[in-house]
Amino acid sequence: MRMKTFPQGGVHPPENKISAEAPIQVLDRPSRVQIHLGQHLGAPAVPLVQKGDRVRVGTRIGEGKSFISAHVHSSVSGTVVKIDDVLDASGYRRPAVVIDVEGDEWEESIDRSPELVREIKLDAHAIVERIKDAGVVGLGGACFPTHVKYMFPEGKQADTVIINAVECEPYLTSDHRLMLERADEILVGAQILMKASGVNRVIIGIEANKPDAIELMARKARSVNGIEVAPLKVQYPQGAEKQLIKALLNREVPSGKLPLDVGCVVNNVGTALAVYEAVQKNKPLVERVVTFTGRHLERSGNFMVRLGVPVSAMAARLELNISEDTAKVISGGPMMGKAIAGLEIPVTKGTSGIVLLEAGAAQRLTVQNCIRCGRCVTACPMGLEPWRLEKLAQLDRFEECEAAGAADCIECGSCSYTCPSARPLLDYIRHGKANVMRMRAERRQK
Amino acid sequence: MSRNLVISLSPHEKGDESVQKIMWGVVIALAPALLSSIYYFGWNALRVVVLGMVFCMGTEYLVQTFMMKQKSTALDGSAAVTGLLLAFNVPAAIPWWQLLVGSVVAVGIAKLAFGGLGKNPFNPALVGRAFMLASFPVHMTTWPKPLENVWSFGVDAVTAATPLGKLSEGGVAALPNLGSLDFYKDLLLGRVGGCIGETAALAILLGGIYMLYRKIITWHIPVVYLASLAATTGVFWLLDPGKYADPLFHVLAGGAMLGAWFMATDMVTSPMTARGQIIFAVGGGVICGLIRLFGAYPEGCSYSILIMNAFVPLIDRAFPPRRFGREVTHG
């Protein structure tokens, strides 16, 4: 089958899909969870509980009040200990609800039966409401509130929903395992999204290094109207939204615009599953699959983890002795993930995986002069000039950064990855981009 | 964990490209040309190459350590490449002290004075060679004949003019073999007079292919440069074959092959995008052809590249890569 891909830029880091064969395991019940109130893009949820309140699995403990926000639900049953500032992947302490776990009682409204529910009884509007009530956000990492994505502004419409099952980041295998183990539910979830958006076409994009998932999903999708599976060339960042849309539909999202402006909506495959559970089982988002891996570890695996559980629970389940070898812990994949301060950080809706790096791999190389080789330009999927953006950002020349397209940068890291002089290109480009956004915000206020 | 964890921004992985790998890869690509130069020019070739590399790396070390007071990068491979290429661009009998002057100018002035690796606008080896040509015109245009007495000491080298030199002096008449297969074989294999590294076109081509395979360079600059040179000289050859030499001769003779594959492709002094590189190569090939046909010098390769080096920042500005999402495209 001729493989689709995006035409410009990209790199090919080693795939390291060490945990691809490990079936998803459910972790033991934790003794305490710390559920962050800001687990999504937009304003953090406002706490609805206080010290001493008793909660069950699925109880709404935080309310998303502004337009771009999401609700947060308890992932355990027990007693609220406090609302405290807890360290998260941002490197700073953020408000979280701390709950001491007792038992495993679920909210009665949640359907816990394992039977597949195919029939979609709700209409588009009700579906979006249900998604909102369940606190579903994009599980690919950006955590954009999903219900907002399906509230189309006046005059805009879509003709395609794309399910992003690419998982182009090295090491991560959670989406892969989800497809192998929960394919039917994912397909129903895709159909629900079709109904919510009014489209009659869904494309599930899967990178070619997951042939078993491609085969399985393609086979099952044959009996569903409107869903097709498209294998994609293994190229990073194939799973980046704009690149994926270009590869599958040959449409380019214009600078500063959204996928909806070219008539499509993109959702991660894990989000599709969460949508199924929210709409068909009335189950809020309280758990997700997380890959725990590292080249120097004896074992790695994929786990279904309740939100708020510390990442160390997975290491304990794998009976790993995280020794002095580990120098860096990453939440996410190694290309775009965030280095975190330790294994005590709790799992949030955006934690797709935890990758451990040993000392040799964790340290950056010595920075040398730019040799103007142009590899960063060739690698940039957005057609930017990273060397120029780095130089301008270093000198704090932010207007020129804006003109050179800093705001278009998707922060994929291909430029830093490929630079022979080991220059921290993306560090400076981010600095420039952040200041360009700040400048734009100041301009808007005037 | 008993040690402190490392916190840094993404990406946390690094590809395995490095400056050192690229530079020493170029040195390896120059090996066939080096071997052929030693074969044709004997001790002198070895002398010039070793001295060139030592002088260049030495200049870099001394200037960086004592004048710039910073850690020296003399071993990162770039000064070695400059030394090797400078050596390839001079005749075998060049006096050592002239080579020293050239090396100091190439590394000290054309590279370090601008800020070191990556900051020089002009190709350092070519600047060194141009300086030597202007300062020592006689020695820089006295070429020992290849293969004659090249391994004996104390015997003066027998000199002969290069094919391009003969063409420039006496026109097509001075090259009675022009057009014959034997002559092309001589040009290809390097059995002609010239600077030690430029004569063996085949050896250079092999090195060029190696660099393509290692992805150190792309095909755009060398192929387009030689094609433009061939086109420029070819136009006039077609109009008057009795007066002008054919384009295949021009591509194989003189420093065109060495220039196209190793000098013009220097990443620091060439454009960053494929489009820019093609423009750069077209300009270089045309200028080289014009200098050869109508200029006072018999060889125009070095100057054509130096001239186009000056335009590189402009080319990079005028031909940026295609920005995603800036034009409307619909599938």
Added chain:
Amino acid sequence: MNPVIVYSVVVLGLVAAGAAVILFVVAKKFKVDEDPRIDEVTEMLPGANCGGCGYPGCRGLAEALVQAADNGDLGGLTCPPGGNEVMAGIGEYLGLAVEESGPTVAVVRCGGTREKAPAKLEYDGPARCSIAHSLFAGESGCPYGCLGLGDCVVACDFDAIHMNGDSGLPEVDEEKCVSCGACVTACPRNLIEIRPSGRKNRRVWVACQNREPGGVARRACSAACIGCGKCVKACPEKIQAITLENNLAYIDPAKCIACGKCILACPTGAIQATFEPVKPKPKPAAAEAAPSGS
């Protein structure tokens, strides 16, 4: 005479004369009429073009000052590096009343040395505070503390602030600091404040900006302000220069008399000063005061 020399001299002479005429005509025709006071005032200013006044360069401030003179009110314009001396001279020249202000200096409000706020993480990246600030709280874990990468040092035009290699904190050179405020803007954590130098150069300040609850703050740094309020109580009743808000104490420099009592009261050593506070002498014991053998 050699004709070449004659021709050269004549031709070059004509070219020179022609150029001179063109320059003269252009200078006259395109002359910009400017208030001559602007040039005068620019001369009186230090010429450092540091931007501390908020204007682009000394000439920019000169234009604003002349404008202000025409309006009759200086309106708060001042040149920090120039100080009172320069402003007084300018005021006299322009015929404006100039308020004298006390000398000020930049003060670094963080006491998190490598010893007091030990590193629990290792930062690997460019040496830019603004970049590190966007990445994480800092190697010690204090989200308000100094990151030690020297954006303030780079920003200073007057060589007045340097990183202390042992402590990992920046130190201000009082002699060279002109209070231009470049370091204040450069610090992404707003740690540096321009404060009055104080009478006889005595000044006191809270070397902390941490607003977290005391227990959390102390975990990261042993010299953190824990918001206990002992300094507020120690400050003499008539002075009351210290306020406590968001678990952080702040000493108002306008009220502070630099007595040093708060420094002695602070349990963590978060309050710093340019002088050693004098410990009160212990009162004589009651037993000794009682008469013996009466």
